[in-house]
Amino acid sequence: MKLPRTHVSLPRALGAAAAVLSLTLLTACGAPGSAGGGGSTDSSTGGADLAACEAVPGDELVVLDDDQQLQTVDNIIPAVNAAAVEGDDTLISLLDTVSAALDTNTLIGLNRSVDVDRRTSQEVAEEFVADAGLDSPEATGSGEIIVGAADFAESATLGTIYATVLNAAGYDAEVTTIGNREAYLPALESGDQVQVIPEYVGTLTEFLNHDVNGADADAVASSDLDATVEALTGLGEEVGLVFGTPSPAQDQNAFAVTQAFADEHGIATLSELAETCGGLVLGGPPECTERPFCQPGLEETYGLQFAEFRSLDAGGPLTKSALQQGEVTLGLVFSSDGSLTPTE
Template sequence: MRRLLLAVAALALLAGGCGDAGDDTGGSSQPQGASLRVTLGTQEFPEARILGELWRQALATNGYAVDLRKGVGPAEDLDQALQDGTIDGYVAYTGTVLSVVAGQDVTGLDPEETYAQAKEFYAGQDMVMSDMTPFQNKDAIATTTAYAEEHDLTEIGDLAGLDSFTLGARPEFEDLQLGLTGLQETYGLDNAEFAPVELGEQYTALDDGTAQAVDAFTTDPQLEGGGYRLLEDPELLFGSQNVVMVVGKDDLKRVDATAFLRVVDTVNSELTEEAMVRMNAEVTEGRSDEVVAREFLRSVGLDRPIRGD
């Protein structure tokens, strides 16, 4: 009887140590110590929420208790929250780190150059970046596939050969260097007529003929069907926007930097543009980001603990 009581007590202590992993998604079933508890933040849009879920679930599988705070705010708010200690890490885009947080120019920088400069900037802030994802989510110019084939369009500069065309984009895009102004200077698109189009309505504008080209993003869910084409940006006007996790240096030490980054980097290595477009499409169609992330991790074998070297 004494042995039975001791066993029951031990089980009660074990159950009491289980952590709650997030505001809105539930926690890991594994017992967690305070040293392995982390708080991550994301922006509000679907892709950022998916990325947060991918990291949360993979980290939970590997023994971490993760408090995931979705929709904290834009890049500036997330950076400030990390500096204030409100969060321990967040979903970041390398080009946004440079342009918005660091105030540096991103035009002409390839992914490796952008990553290196963002990493250097954050090192001066006592912050660390994970490896970057293969995919990028950045501004791009899109047309319908039919229009691109009809006019032999593969690069943005090919649009300069048209007599004229209408470019649809959010209103502020017209006067941005990373917008119509930059497109005119870099690619000679003086033949473009600008049409203000609310964010989210770009593809409707292409479909109904309001615009022949629009400002899009490289992981838009509408790209999954093949009806639209992204024109190449060989001059890298829009820079590079790979995803990284940014973590406070002291926080990283606390959670075992090698083990923690092994999990994050392994997840990141699986995130191709095709995979993100598909997951974005699923969430846009109404599936929860939690379920979409779980199914993706299972499909690439990351629903099991990752073994160290």
């Protein structure tokens, strides 16, 4: 699962910088900065050592598809205080129209507009709502709604989209920023300070799981979206939360190469990388060598063969720069990072 950002906990709870999306997830074997275990293998490589593929510098970065579903799902989902929508069938249905209009490529574009082009979340959100045809909803509602947002740009933009759609339907909605999940989730559960927040399915599921069932509770979030949403719904009932429909858009841990590298080797998935290249240099946060969804998972699930691990950051500028400059072959990023090239 993801590391923490300011909007996440175990999967998403480290701090997030304003201009750069922070991220997480990590893995195994070998001390950070040392050779990363040489690559345990599976059927994807047949146990054979592959020729090393040199990193190829390039400005454009592309995420390789996690085709064997190593990562936990982290789709965007509206989280709502249950008491705030008692007798109101409109609010969640309006938020669901936002979910339906978002996919990961769209989310990358929204983040690029804010993080790279330096436009405001308000401007980007209003433009998105208009372009998606969400500014004239048929359903109408009323009442004051406070939409919460974590203190990073993606959350602010999503929260502003929610509020813009609700206002178009007749609600009196405004957005307030309330730090990280540890700060904003109690406010959402009580419903006094905030009634709606854009959330992340897998991260929130595990946060509530540990809150309700204890820090040592077995994980219930997985790569299965339906099963994870079912678990989240049950946990939400315990703390007074209900949820809208998850969006196809995801902000999850992902692994990127340069577009030039992908083109040179004709690869689009992690399985194809494992079948084609050995001697890879992996870049990511120090914990990557110890976490099952980072280096160990890449080795065990895909049979990827690593010659070296370089300790950098969690989806931040160090990792992206190292990829672009050809210092690492594969790097841990966030799937919705605005600097990524959208996938087809």
